[in-house]
Structures are given as C-alpha cells and as structure tokens.
Amino acid sequence: MTRRLKSFTGIEFLYLVGIVAISFSSIFVRWSEADVAVIAMYRLYLTNVLLLPFVWKYRSSLFRLSKRQWGWLAVSGAMLALHFLLWMASLRYTTVASSTVILTLEPLMVMLGSYWLFRAKANAMMLWGMGIAIAGSIVIGAGDFQLSGTALYGDALSFFGTIAVALHMLIGKKLREGIDAFPYNFWVFAFAASFLAVYNVAQGNAFTGYEASEWGIFLLLAIIPTLFGHYLFNWLLKYMNATAVSMSVLGEPVIASLLAWLLLKESLTAYQLGAGVFILFGVWLFLRYGEKSNRSVPASES
Known part of the structure; x- marks a missing residue:
C-alpha cells in the first residue's frame, strides 16, 4: 500500500x-472449539509471522520510537487484546447478530472521544448517516436480544469489548500521526498477543495439542479479518478520521448475519435484510458527506 491514493473512491473500496x-x-470463532483467549492470541501472533518478511524493509522505523510511543503502543495493544477476549467470548453466549449489533455503539463512542481529544466534528448529514445505520443495526439484532440468561451475559461482554476497541481506535488515531502503518500494526499486534499469552498462562490454557483444523482457523483469522480487516483499518486512520473508520462496524452486522445464515444456519428474516440496506445506506451517507473533513492524502505512506 505504498502508492498514493488519488481519490476517495480508492479509499472507499x-x-x-x-x-x-x-x-x-465471528464465523471463524464459532467454528473453533479452542478457548477464545487462545484463538485471539494465535490470531495475532500468526499475523505477525506473516508480516515477518517485511520487517527488514521497515527495520529502521520499527525501533525509531520514543518512550512515550512505546507506552501508548502497549496501551493500544492491551485494549485490542481486551476487545478480542470479550467480544470473542460473547459469541459463545449469544448470536452473531446480537453480538455484532452491539459493536455499532463503537462509532458513537469514537465520535465523542474524537471531539473531546481532536476537536473532530461531524456535520448534520454525517450524523443522519450514523443514525440510519445504527437504527438498521438494532433491527437486525433486536430479535435476538434477551434480558436474561446467557444471552444477556454475552451481550454485556460484547458491550465492554466495544468500549475497549473504541479506546484502541482513539489511541491509534493519535499514534498514526507519528508512526507509519507497518510498525504501528506490528507492535500493537505483538503487545496484544503477548498480553493474551500471559492471560492464557494464568488461566492454564494449553498452547499446543490442537487439531490441524484449529490451526487452520487460527491462520484464517490472521489472514482475513486481521490483515485485510484490522491492519487495513489502522492504515486508513492516516487518511480518514477515527469516527469514519469506526463506522466500518456498522456494516459488519449485515455481512456477518448473512454469513451466519449461510454457514451457521442462524435465522435471518426479510425484515432484517431490509434493515441491512438501511445500514449500508447510512454508512455510505456518513462517508459521502464526511469526505471533506478527511485530511488530504500524503505523498507517501508505508
């Protein structure tokens, strides 16, 4: 991703x-039978293994960091680890639709945090877009919400996981102003995985002895949602405000619910599909009218 993006269309893609x-x-987590902390740990460690061939190229920027940057990288990694731990655990107690819809609170949290920290403002059309998308997300998950039992516990885990990832995004936005994408992602993933490793040791979770299919799931998590998801979003923080990047979670209930219907046989109604159209429209509206507030794309980026 070293080439300059010359239009917002490229960023949208x-x-x-x-x-x-x-x-x-969420699909891969449901397929795995390993403890969620183990899944998250190997997901991140394997991501960094895949990034190792590029370490030599970025060797100077990887270690040219201040003590303050190292400290905030550790905090950002801790928040990412906490997010994975809580959100992945929520999928063991509630449905994919219910868990992912709670993540739609993330852009609200990030927007408030961005205004407080960076004085980033959202215009009326951006707020309308966010509102439409969140309303559609609530419709998708409403049928699965329960106020008792394990479902409520799962929803609570997803909620606190959302707070953690919102903090991770805000810290990342600030750090990305002075750190290129590769060193930021590499060290945040390393810190997060290491925190999870310590947690697994404390819990007595096994590090070995998993079936080949489990290792395959860990690798899929590293490649698809981490490299093509989290890494990409952290890279986009250089070109978009944190609230716009966090709006990505509003599209997740739509795609995740469709995948859960196809692959996990979870129910999905026409009513929920219609809500999905509203979500995507709301996300588009937010991005379309938020384009002017994004910073100009720099001449180069790592």
Missing part, C-alpha cells in the same frame, strides 16, 4: 474490503 474481511471473524 479498501474500506469495503475491510468490512467484508472483519465480518468473517
């Missing part, structure tokens, strides 16, 4: 790729 990619995450 990559943005769409990221939405589709992260939507596969």
Whole structure:
C-alpha cells in the first residue's frame, strides 16, 4: 500500500474490503472449539509471522520510537487484546447478530472521544448517516436480544469489548500521526498477543495439542479479518478520521448475519435484510458527506 491514493473512491473500496474481511471473524470463532483467549492470541501472533518478511524493509522505523510511543503502543495493544477476549467470548453466549449489533455503539463512542481529544466534528448529514445505520443495526439484532440468561451475559461482554476497541481506535488515531502503518500494526499486534499469552498462562490454557483444523482457523483469522480487516483499518486512520473508520462496524452486522445464515444456519428474516440496506445506506451517507473533513492524502505512506 505504498502508492498514493488519488481519490476517495480508492479509499472507499479498501474500506469495503475491510468490512467484508472483519465480518468473517465471528464465523471463524464459532467454528473453533479452542478457548477464545487462545484463538485471539494465535490470531495475532500468526499475523505477525506473516508480516515477518517485511520487517527488514521497515527495520529502521520499527525501533525509531520514543518512550512515550512505546507506552501508548502497549496501551493500544492491551485494549485490542481486551476487545478480542470479550467480544470473542460473547459469541459463545449469544448470536452473531446480537453480538455484532452491539459493536455499532463503537462509532458513537469514537465520535465523542474524537471531539473531546481532536476537536473532530461531524456535520448534520454525517450524523443522519450514523443514525440510519445504527437504527438498521438494532433491527437486525433486536430479535435476538434477551434480558436474561446467557444471552444477556454475552451481550454485556460484547458491550465492554466495544468500549475497549473504541479506546484502541482513539489511541491509534493519535499514534498514526507519528508512526507509519507497518510498525504501528506490528507492535500493537505483538503487545496484544503477548498480553493474551500471559492471560492464557494464568488461566492454564494449553498452547499446543490442537487439531490441524484449529490451526487452520487460527491462520484464517490472521489472514482475513486481521490483515485485510484490522491492519487495513489502522492504515486508513492516516487518511480518514477515527469516527469514519469506526463506522466500518456498522456494516459488519449485515455481512456477518448473512454469513451466519449461510454457514451457521442462524435465522435471518426479510425484515432484517431490509434493515441491512438501511445500514449500508447510512454508512455510505456518513462517508459521502464526511469526505471533506478527511485530511488530504500524503505523498507517501508505508
């Protein structure tokens, strides 16, 4: 991704790729029988293994960081680890639609945080777009919400996981102003995976002995939702405001619910499909009228 993007259309395409990619995450987690902390840990470690061939190219920028940047990278990684731990665990207690719809609170949290930290403002049309998308997301997950039992516990895990990823996005936006995409992603993934490794040791979770199919799922998680999802979104933070990037989660319930219907046989009504159209329209509206607020694309990017 070293070539300069000359139009917002190019960014929109990559943005769409990221939405589709992260939507596969819930499916892969459902397929795995490993502990969610183990899944998240290997997902991130394997991502960095895949990035190793590029380490030599970026060797200077990987270590040319201040103590303050190292500290915030660790905090960002901790928030990403907490997000994966809580959100992945939620999928064991509630449906994909219900869990992913709660993630739609992320752009609201990021928007408020962006205004407070960066004085980033959203115009009326952007707010309308966000509102339409969130309303559609609520419709998709409303039929699965329950106020008791394991479903409520799963929804609570998803909610706190959403707070964690919102903080991760805000920290990332600030760090990406001074750190290129590769070192930022590499170290954040490394910190997050290491925090999860410590957690797994404390919980007594096994690091080995998994079937080949489980390792295949770990690898799929590393390639599709992490490299083509999280890495891509962290890269886009250089070109888009944090709220716009976080709006990607509003498209996830649509794609994830369709995938869950096709691959996991979870129910999906025409009513929910119609809501999906509203979500995508709302996301488009937000991005379309938020284009002017995005910074100009720099001449080069790592």
